[in-house]
Amino acid sequence: MSTNNSHKSQNSHDHDKDSDSHVYEEAHKCYQCGKCFAGCPMSDVMDISPTHLMRLVHLNEIKEAMSYNTIWVCAACESCMTRCPQQVPIVEIMDLLRQKAFKKIQNGESDGEESIKNVVLAHKLFLENVKFFGRVFEPALAGMYNLQSLDWFKDVEKGPSMFFKGKLPIIPHRIKGIKSFKKIFDNCKRKHENENEHEHKHEHEHE
Amino acid sequence: MxxxxxxxxxxxxxxxxxxxxxxxxxxxxxxxxxxxxxxxxxxxxxxxxxxxxxxxxxxxxxxxxxxxxxxxxxxxxxxxxxxxxxxxxxxxxxxxxxxxxxxxxxxxxxxxxxxxxxxxxxxxxxxxLTKDFSVEDIKSKVIRDLSGLKIAPYYGCLLVRPPQILEFDDPENPMIMDNIIKTVGASVVDFPFKTECCGASLTLSKADIVANLTKKIITEARDAGADLIVVACPLCQTNLDMRQLDLQSDNLIDFEIPVIYFTQLMGLAFGIDEKKLGFNRNMIAVLPTIKEKLAAAVVTKVATVATAATSTEREGE
CATH class of the missing domain: 1.20.1050.140 (Glutathione S-transferase Yfyf (Class Pi); Chain A, domain 2)
Structure with missing residues (x-):
């Protein structure tokens, strides 16, 4: 990572560069045809289109790209990537932007825009749920989401009939290997923290 | 085995x-x-x-x-x-x-x-089911005539995309599920929204947007003349089935269309006990539609046979 950065230290946007830069460079293939935008099911609720987002990544304006709701309201349907005439890995690029933005929100470095707060919350609660049980326990996930998003009555009217239809399990299943399973989450977290420190150190050096 | x-x-x-x-x-x-x-x-x-x-x-x-x-x-x-x-x-x-x-x-x-x-x-x-079993393997187990059912096959996103990794089927017009449905005897309608996204990954956090996507898909299926939508993804099924209740209560749709798994349809054709097929778990009732359509098909068939018989008799006279 460090060699990559120092190599490009002449770049004025150097602070946005990181180990993921080779994936971002794929955006250079984009010739702005707009096909990704045309087939995107979420395009009408996005701040900026996927096409515009690729342009920002091309210009290495990573921080700006991360600031729009586009990366979070993306439904990950992968239509854009499938239809791209240049085979730009749009979803992979967006995944990197999301992962980076998520890390910043988790570390309290960024608040995240109001409209995407609940999307981020849903992902966070989903993974916490999985970490605890080893598998998703849907009733707990829906309950925690309603509680924490302050949307207490979301889909509540469906609860009773879903319960009687046997769609809501009552007793959660916890996997046997939960101890080592949880470790995977902790190890990932530790690895990210190390990377973070490394990045910060690097930014300071360049300042 | x-x-x-x-x-x-x-x-x-x-x-x-x-x-x-x-x-x-x-x-x-x-x-x-x-x-x-x-x-x-x-x-x-x-x-x-x-x-x-x-x-x-x-x-x-x-x-x-x-x-x-x-x-x-x-x-x-x-x-x-x-x-x-x-x-x-x-x-x-x-x-x-x-x-x-x-x-x-x-x-x-x-x-x-x-x-x-x-x-x-x-x-x-x-x-x-397509590659390891022959059409005959599957056909030989069919004991119930489903020819009265018109199906919209809905694949969604994650079966077909990204195609270079999943290598599943054509990402724009997959046919695997269409063929299985035809093999078990039901008919398939021409359904252009086969691989449109239903937005299920945002179902917790952006329910209104998701309801809108759902509406487009089920309306298209209805317009194509389908009696049922058949899916292969639990997220699609839950979303397409459950969000119809929201759409109805907001007066955004005035119809309903049951959404079932292709395995349930196969089970129906194989004559597996209806209790084991779990149709009672759907939010939008399934069995009334199936019974109505299959009964109607029987009536049409009987009528056709009867007309044919009468015309042969007349010819004989």
Whole structure:
């Protein structure tokens, strides 16, 4: 990572560069045809289109790209990537932007825009749920989401009939290997923290 | 006897229990066995790959590793989302040595354990039913005439995209499920929204947008003349079925269309006990539609036969 950065230290946007830069460079293939935008099911609720987002990544304006709701309201349907005439890995690029933005929100470095707060919350609660049980326990996930998003009555009217239809399990299943399973989450977290420190150190050096 | 290692996935233990039950039932009917892999865990789904790259590979890799340890070289998967995550993981771990090292590190396993994961191929059950069984194998088990049912086959996103990794079927006009539906005797309507996204990954946090996408898909199915929508993904089923209640209460639609799994349809054709098919778990009632359409088909058939008989009699006179 460090060699990559120092190599490009002449770049004025150097602070946005990181180990993921080779994936971002794929955006250079984009010739702005707009096909990704045309087939995107979420395009009408996005701040900026996927096409515009690729342009920002091309210009290495990573921080700006991360600031729009586009990366979070993306439904990950992968239509854009499938239809791209240049085979730009749009979803992979967006995944990197999301992962980076998520890390910043988790570390309290960024608040995240109001409209995407609940999307981020849903992902966070989903993974916490999985970490605890080893598998998703849907009733707990829906309950925690309603509680924490302050949307207490979301889909509540469906609860009773879903319960009687046997769609809501009552007793959660916890996997046997939960101890080592949880470790995977902790190890990932530790690895990210190390990377973070490394990045910060690097930014300071360049300042 | 054909035998497969099987990964049900979290949804098939909860919301989509009927998908799991009917998958097992039809494999039993076809004389194949499914062995659930021991102590499997969540594949991380969309949330993992949206937020944490390493986790999004480590979680599916754990399940591939379990399969490997059970001596399996194939893993049968029902859920489209799990299928996509397992397949993407298997593909990228094989291709990227650096990633393999990092994933082994967070999983606390030897890297060489992950090297051999490429021997485990995740396969969606639609693919298994199409490739490992002949049309005759399936047709010979059909005992109920479903020719009165018109079906819109809905594949959604995660079975077909990204095509270069999943290698499942044509990403714009897949036919695997169409062919299975025709094999068991129902008819397929021309449905242009086969692979449109229903937005299920945002169903918790952006329900209004998701309801809108759902509306487009079910309206298109209705306009195409379908009696039922048939799916292969628990997220699509839950979304398309449950969101119809919201759309109705907001007066955005004035019709309803049942959404079932292709395994339920196959079970129906195979004459499996209706109680085992789990139609009672749908939010939009299924059985009244099926009974009405099948009865109507019988009436039409009887009428055609009767007309034919009368005309032959007349000719005889």
């Amino acid at each position: 054909k035998s497969y290692h099987y990964f049900p996935g979290c949804s098939l233990e909860g919301m989509a229990k009927e998908f799991d039950q009917t998958t097992r039932e039809i494999f039993t009917t076809l004389g194949a066995s499914l062995k659930e892999i021991e102590d499997w865990s969540c594949c991380g789904a969309t949330s993992a790959h949206f937020t944490d790259r390493l986790l999004s590979y480590a979680l599916p890799a754990r399940n591939l590793n379990i399969t490997k340890k059970c001596g399996g070289n194939e893993l049968a998967v029902s859920c489209a989302a799990c299928f996509a995550r397992l397949k993407v993981t298997s593909y990228n771990l094989q291709k990227d040595a650096k990633l393999r090292g990092e994933v082994a590190e967070v999983m606390e396993v030897e890297e060489k354990e992950l090297n051999s994961l490429s021997d485990v191929v995740p396969r969606h059950i639609l693919e298994i």
